[in-house]
Amino acid sequence: MTRFPLGVLPTPLVRADRLRAVLGCGPLWTKRDDLTGFGVAGNKVRALEHLLGDALARGGDVLVTGGGPDSNFVAAAAQAARVAGLDCELVVWGDPHGTTNLALATAAGARIHPLGSADRGRVDGEVERLGAELARQGRRPLAVPRGGSTPMGALGFACAAAEVVDQWSEPAAPTVVLPVGSGGSVAGLLAGLAGTDWQVLGASVSRPPEEITAKVLGLAHETAALRGSTPPRPEQLTIVDARGPGFGVASPADRAAADLVLRTEGVLLDDTYGAKAAAVAVEHLGTDPALLWFTGGLVSALSPVSELPGHSTEVRSHTTDGAP
Ligand SMILES: Cc1ncc(COP(=O)(O)O)c(C=O)c1O
Structure with a gap:
């Protein structure tokens, strides 16, 4: 590890x-x-150190994860992916406009995929689906559920x-x-x-x-x-x-x-x-x-x-x- x-x-x-x-x-x-x-x-940097280490060890090239518009984790994940040299795709429930954490994530180069719903329970399924789609396109995604948990x-x-x-x-x-x-x-x-x-x-x-x-x-x-x-x-x-x-x-x-x-x-x-x-x-x-x-x-x-x-x-x- x-x-x-x-x-x-x-x-x-x-x-x-x-x-x-x-x-x-x-x-x-x-x-x-x-x-x-x-x-x-x-605290989320601790999880990301291991998640990114794992992604790099497996030759991953894109981190796929998600959360809410105010999620500290999505901003941190985007920044961590950026410094590790990975792309980052984020599934976001609720209204993806006007929050500082999402502004930080996009400033770090992450792409936001609005879920179009406030049903946060659907985020992890969508993260999986997006990861599978990227794999079909020849990418090497690491799909991580909300919170990196x-x-x-x-x-x-x-x-x-x-x-x-x-x-x-x-x-x-x-x-x-x-x-x-x-x-x-x-x-x-x-x-x-x-x-x-x-x-x-x-x-x-x-x-x-x-x-x-x-x-x-x-x-x-x-x-x-x-x-x-x-x-x-x-x-x-x-x-x-x-x-x-x-x-x-x-x-x-x-x-x-x-x-x-x-x-x-x-x-x-x-x-x-x-x-x-x-x-x-x-x-x-x-x-x-x-x-x-x-x-x-x-x-x-x-x-x-x-x-x-x-x-x-x-x-x-x-x-x-x-x-x-
Ligand atoms: C500031 C802060 N504290 C605590 C937590 C909770 O950590 P966990 O999701 O691992 O329970 C989070 C989760 O995003 C957080 O952003």
């Missing part, structure tokens, strides 16, 4: 003592995958598990809190943590917990098989429902948690993933050590900036004569 290096790894493990003081919880750390250093890919993609977070275990210095193992979308990141983490007594608490942002737990456990098993490591232990995983008002929409508690993280640790969290995981941390953390995994999402974190508590769009001058 060949990894195509893209990120600036390892990402920092940072103590969050100011946040801890407000929450009154045990030792609290943050894993800064918002700082993976490749475009604005956040295959066993190969999940290897990225299995490696991240080893990375963070190596960085951890507290005597007791922590509970890791992270957002869960398509499930590849948490599946890889679970596979990578099988030999430890770490716990994982996932905040499901788009699917009912039972449904995503089953998917994550299946994927974690396949990931462990692919790397020839100890099978995952389901008792290490808890996934709670963090969907709240809907995908991409933060509840007041989600916003309050994100605001607290910004005010104490200076990290900007997005409504879709980061705010929801932070709210789960605020609700569940006790006195045992914990690690809040920041996954990025900077593009959508910046979109609602005018709605941040305390923010005013009015420009205030601090000079008396109005000079800049």
Whole structure:
């Protein structure tokens, strides 16, 4: 298995003592995958390193994948394909106009195929169909489902598990809190943590917990098989429902948690993933050590900036004569 290096790894493990003081919880750390250093890919660069490495090892010449118009993964996939020298074809559900992530993807040279429907469940089938069509035309496609959540993609977070275990210095193992979308990141983490007594608490942002737990456990098993490591232990995983008002929409508690993280640790969290995981941390953390995994999402974190508590769009001058 060949990894195509893209990120600036390892990402920092940072103590969050100011946040801890407000929450009154045990030792609290943050894993800064918002700082993976490749475009604005956040956690997704880890999956892409393995997916692109696999595509190149097989002589692939085009990456075919997809997602929603606001998907961080599609922008990151397009940029990763570009630097690896592959073409990129993206199937996009919903309205494919006017989003920053799709602008980034097209700027990286990706071709967008609008699904013409808001039915996100049809994206993966269309990705497969497009991949088969390209193969018939003599291309060598790698077709990847939404989020890059295959066993190969999940290897990225299995490696991240080893990375963070190596960085951890507290005597007791922590509970890791992270957002869960398509499930590849948490599946890889679970596979990578099988030999430890770490716990994982996932905040499901788009699917009912039972449904995503089953998917994550299946994927974690396949990931462990692919790397020839100890099978995952389901008792290490808890996934709670963090969907709240809907995908991409933060509840007041989600916003309050994100605001607290910004005010104490200076990290900007997005409504879709980061705010929801932070709210789960605020609700569940006790006195045992914990690690809040920041996954990025900077593009959508910046979109609602005018709605941040305390923010005013009015420009205030601090000079008396109005000079800049
Ligand atoms: C910023 C961010 N955080 C978390 C996730 C969730 O990761 P996964 O889809 O592997 O569950 C995503 C998925 O795109 C993401 O973009």
